[in-house]
Amino acid sequence: MVLVYIDQADQQIKKSSLEAMSYGAALAKQLGCDVAALVLGTVQDNLAELGKNGAQKVYHLKNESLNSLDVKLHSTLIAHAAKNVNATVVVFANNINGKAIAPAVSVKLEAGLVSGASSLPNTENGFVVTKTVFSGKAFASIQIETPIKVIAINQNSFGLVAYDSTATVEELNIPIPAASIKITKLEKVEGEIPLTEASLVVSGGRGLKGPENWGILLDLAKSLGAATACSRPVSDTDWRPHHEHVGQTGIQIAPNLYIAIGISGAIQHLAGVNRSKTIVVINKDPEAPFFKAADYGVIGDAFEVVPALTSAILKMKSTA
Amino acid sequence: MKILVCISKTPDTTAKIAFTEGNTKFDENGVQWIINPFDEWYALVKAIELKEKDPSAIIHLVTVGAADAEPIIRKALALGGDEAIRINSNSNDSFFVAKQIAAIAKEGSYDIIFTGKETIDYNSASIGSMLSAILDLPFVSLADQLDLNGNTATVRREIEGGEETCEVNLPVVISCQKGMAEQRIPNMRGIMAARTKPLKVLEPIEASATTSIKKFDTPVAKSGVKLVDPANMDELVRLLKEEAKVI
Ligand SMILES: Cc1cc2nc3c(=O)[nH]c(=O)nc-3n(C[C@H](O)[C@H](O)[C@H](O)COP(=O)(O)OP(=O)(O)OC[C@H]3O[C@@H](n4cnc5c(N)ncnc54)[C@H](O)[C@@H]3O)c2cc1C
Numbered sequence: 001m002v003l004v005y006i007d008q009a010d011q012q013i014k015k016s017s018l019e020a021m022s023y024g025a026a027l028a029k030q031l032g033c034d035v036a037a038l039v040l041g042t043v044q045d046n047l048a049e050l051g052k053n054g055a056q057k058v059y060h061l062k063n064e065s066l067n068s069l070d071v072k073l074h075s076t077l078i079a080h081a082a083k084n085v086n087a088t089v090v091v092f093a094n095n096i097n098g099k100a101i102a103p104a105v106s107v108k109l110e111a112g113l114v115s116g117a118s119s120l121p122n123t124e125n126g127f128v129v130t131k132t133v134f135s136g137k138a139f140a141s142i143q144i145e146t147p148i149k150v151i152a153i154n155q156n157s158f159g160l161v162a163y164d165s166t167a168t169v170e171e172l173n174i175p176i177p178a179a180s181i182k183i184t185k186l187e188k189v190e191g192e193i194p195l196t197e198a199s200l201v202v203s204g205g206r207g208l209k210g211p212e213n214w215g216i217l218l219d220l221a222k223s224l225g226a227a228t229a230c231s232r233p234v235s236d237t238d239w240r241p242h243h244e245h246v247g248q249t250g251i252q253i254a255p256n257l258y259i260a261i262g263i264s265g266a267i268q269h270l271a272g273v274n275r276s277k278t279i280v281v282i283n284k285d286p287e288a289p290f291f292k293a294a295d296y297g298v299i300g301d302a303f304e305v306v307p308a309l310t311s312a313i314l315k316m317k318s319t320a
Numbered sequence: 321m322k323i324l325v326c327i328s329k330t331p332d333t334t335a336k337i338a339f340t341e342g343n344t345k346f347d348e349n350g351v352q353w354i355i356n357p358f359d360e361w362y363a364l365v366k367a368i369e370l371k372e373k374d375p376s377a378i379i380h381l382v383t384v385g386a387a388d389a390e391p392i393i394r395k396a397l398a399l400g401g402d403e404a405i406r407i408n409s410n411s412n413d414s415f416f417v418a419k420q421i422a423a424i425a426k427e428g429s430y431d432i433i434f435t436g437k438e439t440i441d442y443n444s445a446s447i448g449s450m451l452s453a454i455l456d457l458p459f460v461s462l463a464d465q466l467d468l469n470g471n472t473a474t475v476r477r478e479i480e481g482g483e484e485t486c487e488v489n490l491p492v493v494i495s496c497q498k499g500m501a502e503q504r505i506p507n508m509r510g511i512m513a514a515r516t517k518p519l520k521v522l523e524p525i526e527a528s529a530t531t532s533i534k535k536f537d538t539p540v541a542k543s544g545v546k547l548v549d550p551a552n553m554d555e556l557v558r559l560l561k562e563e564a565k566v567i
Contacts, residue, residue: 009479068479070458071460071461098461100461100462100495101463102446103414103444103449104450104470106530107454108453110530112415113414114532114554115444115445116443128534133441133442133443134440134441134538135440135443136538137538138339138536139537139538141533141534142444142533142534142538143531146530147531153418169413181487184487185485186485187482188482194480194481235498243478244497245498248440249361249440250498256566257560257566257567264356268334271333271440275539277540277566278560279542281545291380295564297545297546297548298549298553298556300550301550305553306552309556309557312553312556312557313557315554316561318559
């Protein structure tokens with residue numbers, strides 16, 4: 001059985017978990033076995049609907065104390081459930097929670113782990129999973145040698161697959177150990193699209209000259225419904241918050257569209273974004289290295305090009 | 321208080337990423353090695369900051385690496401830390417590496433074990449979490465702030481779409497990221513002192529690897545950029561919609 005861990009933010013199932021579900025369902029088909037989802041905590045979504053992403057069955061451990069991440073607690077419960085259902089593969093989304101929990105679960109199941117997987121395993125001769133390494137500059141094919149396997153699948157790499165079915169939901173009755181951490185404060189960034197979940201991203205660099213100029217970038221992001229990102233010097237100087245810093249020493253993303261504005265395209269920056277499906281570069285310097293990694297380029301002044309692009313998008317949307 | 325900082329050696333961020341032996345091995349030819357930035361900038365410096373507040377604190381550094389990791393660990397000692405342990409193995413199986421560090425951690429009974437958020441080569445972000453499971457300790461990932469109050473640590477961490485502050489009792493395993501500390505540069509005194517700090521070399525304990533690397537690939541290069549006239553953004557929108565199909 002393939003067991004997919006479905007996690008949540010604010011009692012809502014994350015898109016990356018739905019992708020993991022679709023991945024798990026495809027993997028189960030490849031292996032000729034069943035696939036189930038595991039949900040911890042209380043969520044507002046209708047769990048039977050996970051069938052639309054490929055789940056045949058949903059195991060649910062309904063308890064409010066599981067709504068925020070406690071790696072010790074969650075990994076213990078997930079390993080326990082995985083043993084109960086004889087899971088041979090446990091799948092996670094390689095998002096903030098999945099990255100934190102999957103390695104601990106792999107230890108508890110004595111399972112080999114591949115985190116950051118980018119496609120389905122090759123099971124013709126063993127069990128070989130491809131993952132991104134060197135911050136996206138290369139791929140490695142990793143053979144998992146253990147009977148049980150743990151895979152954390154990269155966000156936005158497998159996509160959602162629609163199934164025409166509903167899943168049966170079974171409430172689990174596993175004793176819940178004491179929490180290992182106590183949450184004392186929560187600071188939510190309101191109304192923003194989380195960068196790692198976003199399929200469209202607009203990003204700004206030092207070329208925008210100062211935080212007071214971010215308005216044109218935010219307008220563009222709004223017109224597209226895109227998340228916002230920035231280069232390292234921009235977050236180092238606090239023009240933008242740290243969680244927007246993408247690159248080798250920030251976060252790595254792979255959206256469908258990445259628009260880079262006033263970013264030179266240093267190797268460390270490219271490492272974090274070069275898996276984006278389409279890259280648009282707006283830069284006034286025709287020699288900027290970023291153009292070599294771009295699909296579409298606009299050589300021009302961001303302060304003119306960006307507002308014009310926003311207008312063109314709004315025009316397209318209003319006539320669409 | 322005893323702190324263990326996990327240090328990994330990684331290629332410099334500008335290193336050419338190429339492979340040899342039929343794409344089965346990373347090509348180390350001409351590669352400069354650095355301390356994994358997350359380990360150096362945040363985990364190690366945070367430990368040093370804690371020791372500056374509490375001079376009785378002891379900082380140990382640990383790395384799993386072959387002899388060629390020694391310059392890296394000496395550089396880390398030049399920033400701070402009292403002594404270092406190198407476990408003589410160049411395994412790149414996370415589970416094997418975590419087992420080695422866990423053995424050291426058990427013996428040293430540390431109050432805090434720091435790792436970086438992830439390494440910039442294998443990006444697995446797995447050692448901290450694995451250590452916590454082997455040692456049966458709490459794990460806080462992606463920490464960007466930490467205050468100690470007796471036996472309790474108050475840690476701020478990144479969560480999806482925000483930040484969360486939590487309290488956790490020591491001992492604990494913490495992975496560190498930007499915000500946790502301010503990057504430092506080793507000074508001459510530190511570099512001199514590092515030369516005489518103890519660096520113990522231990523052979524690895526028995527542990528089986530759970531994964532092995534079969535081959536590497538590099539992504540196919542982009543076919544070339546299509547330039548769009550800055551005065552014609554309607555054309556860019558059309559391309560994104562009709563050709564790239566991303567909006
Ligand atoms: C160890 C290490 C790790 C690093 N990690 C990262 C990382 O994770 N992420 C990261 O981003 N960087 C990282 N860096 C930094 C990286 O090397 C670059 O310095 C950085 O990415 C440059 O940021 P930038 O492109 O915003 O600024 P710049 O390089 O200064 O580029 C600004 C660009 O804006 C253009 N421009 C100026 N004015 C305009 C205008 N009016 N209209 C249009 N374009 C304009 C310029 O032509 C230029 O190309 C790292 C560096 C090191 C050494």
